[in-house]
Amino acid sequence: MKPLAAYLPILDWGRGYTRAMATDDLIAAVIVTIMLIPQSLAYALLAGLPPEIGLYASILPLVAYAVFGTSRALAVGPVAVVSLMTASAVGEIAAQGTADYLTAAVVLAFLSGVMLIAMGLFRLGFLANFLSHPVISGFITASGLLIAASQLKHILGIPVSGATLVDIVGGLAAGIGDTNMATLAVGVPATLFLFLVRSRVKPLLVTAGLGPRMADILVKAGPVAAVALTTLAASWFDLGARGVHLVGHIPSGLPSPHMPILDPDLWAALAVPALLISVIGFVESVSVAQTLAAKRRQRIQPDQELIGLGTANIASAVSGGYPVTGGFARSVVNFDAGARTPAAGAFTAVGIALATMFLTPLIADLPQATLAATIIVAVLSLVDLKALARVWAYSKSDFAAMAGTILVTLGFGVEPGVVTGVAVSLALYLHRNARPHMAVVGIVPGTEHFRNINRHKVITGERVLSVRVDESLFFANSRYLEDRLLELVAERPAIAHVVLQATAVNEIDASALESLEEINRRLGDSGVAFHLSEIKGPVMDRLERTDFLQHLTGRVFLTQYEAFASLDPETAHIAEARSPRRATPASFWIGPQI
Structure with missing residues (x-):
């Protein structure tokens, strides 16, 4: 009192x-x-x-x-x-x-x-x-x-x-x-x-x-x-x-x-x-x-x-x-x-x-x-x-x-x-949050940092799609997240793993949880594993009170680098040894500097 x-x-x-x-x-x-x-x-x-x-x-x-x-x-x-x-x-x-x-x-x-x-x-x-x-x-x-x-x-x-x-x-x-x-x-x-x-x-x-x-x-x-x-x-x-x-x-x-x-x-x-x-x-x-x-x-x-x-x-x-x-x-x-x-x-x-x-x-x-x-x-x-x-x-x-x-x-x-x-x-708040910023990210050579492929020179592998969402997930944007992720996967037939980097996600409501479950199911049906990384403690506490993690086709990683190194160790090794100023083999994609 x-x-x-x-x-x-x-x-x-x-x-x-x-x-x-x-x-x-x-x-x-x-x-x-x-x-x-x-x-x-x-x-x-x-x-x-x-x-x-x-x-x-x-x-x-x-x-x-x-x-x-x-x-x-x-x-x-x-x-x-x-x-x-x-x-x-x-x-x-x-x-x-x-x-x-x-x-x-x-x-x-x-x-x-x-x-x-x-x-x-x-x-x-x-x-x-x-x-x-x-x-x-x-x-x-x-x-x-x-x-x-x-x-x-x-x-x-x-x-x-x-x-x-x-x-x-x-x-x-x-x-x-x-x-x-x-x-x-x-x-x-x-x-x-x-x-x-x-x-x-x-x-x-x-x-x-x-x-x-x-x-x-x-x-x-x-x-x-x-x-x-x-x-x-x-x-x-x-x-x-x-x-x-x-x-x-x-x-x-x-x-x-x-x-x-x-x-x-x-x-x-x-x-x-x-x-x-x-x-x-x-x-x-x-x-x-x-x-x-x-x-x-x-x-x-x-x-x-x-x-x-x-x-x-x-x-x-x-x-x-x-x-x-x-x-x-x-x-x-x-x-x-x-x-x-x-x-x-x-x-x-x-x-x-x-x-x-x-x-x-x-x-x-x-x-x-x-x-x-x-x-x-x-x-x-x-x-x-x-x-x-x-x-x-x-x-x-x-x-x-x-x-x-x-x-x-x-x-x-x-x-x-x-x-x-x-x-x-x-109305503007809901409009902005209904289409949250989502970026395909890659590793900056010589570091453990991941950045937007459209803004930095980064390396991405052919089998792992890393996507960062820069907003909490709730009813207004859950369907957009679902559609956008599946669209990105459809554009990359060689993808075997999708990692959702949740650094900026402070909350996942019930609607967004259902969308994550649907993403997990649809990716699993197409042979693609769905992973999460950098989940914040309070968000993880709520996920653990559901059966979502039990049905997750992939894993939950502490960091995005851990996920990348585990799922595509060859690319992670090359990125670790490669200086950002040195050339990268053509087999790896380098995003333009914008």
Whole structure:
């Protein structure tokens, strides 16, 4: 039975918590809090929720993750992609601005939390592997483009709806003539300011004599400066009266904890979106956590991370928030600011709670265009269109999965995009493995090594056919193995022995075992012995539990060289004595060097 600390990581790092660690965590918390306040407001609006919901989702979830999470630097809270997925899922059930919409968002967070905890308890973290990196990269790129496009309506001050890029662009084009110039005068400078702060200000500050750490803190405070300046401008010039949409009144104080509504129909409608959000959020979060942990030679526990993220989402639901996960940008900031333990997240939660209690009246005049600019600058850093060219050059099948995910996400929405990416990845995986690479191999003269006859100068005898299969054998490729082996034998009438080199075979399922039995029978009927070599221990253990080895017409050899030397000793002797640079008699085949 696992010790309690395995489920409560706080008991592990909490034992050695020192005052120096607390100081570092507090400094990091201050920096992340400054960054998280405008982000929380902006991402809540992106999710179609009131801005205070973003603050609520940035308090209790951080505390819950500090107790149950294993990453020392991961910062949990609202993120752009999950906010977009929330808007897409909840928008199918209720209209934005209604009580039902908020209720559905809370239920979505609760369902996601329950699913994540269940996956962690049953050690199902491996399921995230079904989302390949090209699919994740393509989905995030497409989501970034969708999010940036959707926020342009706030920069222009025009109403636009739609969940696809075609709908959004069409709406922007139709309404461009109704652009509110006052809103544009706020949104464009705010966007340019944030881009300049992100890309140019830090080198200038360092050149001016500030230390790198202080310069980085000032850069991260850029969104706060944009919020302050545009809020003051909106108040002084009464921009609300000029058609500029403002955040408006935000209730002060902390939310009252409550359990989500128990509505079976609503839960059933949100089950699939909750699962997709859980998987996407976990993949994004664990990728960031592993990257940051490796830099400090620490490690995380993926299954416990599922539990940590699950409790964070349940905490968000209980406090009236919506789904959360580990964010890339704020986690990197947390790491760079010197966070030593998850306590930094708990300290950040205290900062957000204080802001919710005392600072919300100050941002009533905050233009929504400023929050839109914050989102645009944040998400465009996630867009990586150059990855398409890199993946195309390396793997056409992975490119197909990535491009398909991008196109479907942009054209049909986020949920169809994720499903398409998973489906294409699985289909390509099965296609690749249904026709595994098989090579006829021969011995490299002067060695005991066997290589592909089409790539190396090797010697093969006339009586022994050595074939290497470079994949585990299972139902999808067993028939191909059978057909290909028998085809190779038919092409070589003098063959008396076939040796299947199983160096890369990690598993043989029941279908593949039946194919091996059929190969053994058909070769035996034609007077050819069937042998195996280099069978791995676990695979051999399973074969020994069957009667296959008892009916095998040949033998099982420890190495391919042992098989070759035993079945064709004359050729093996010549190959052993022959230098690779010396000529080989015509009676032995030499493959071309390719």
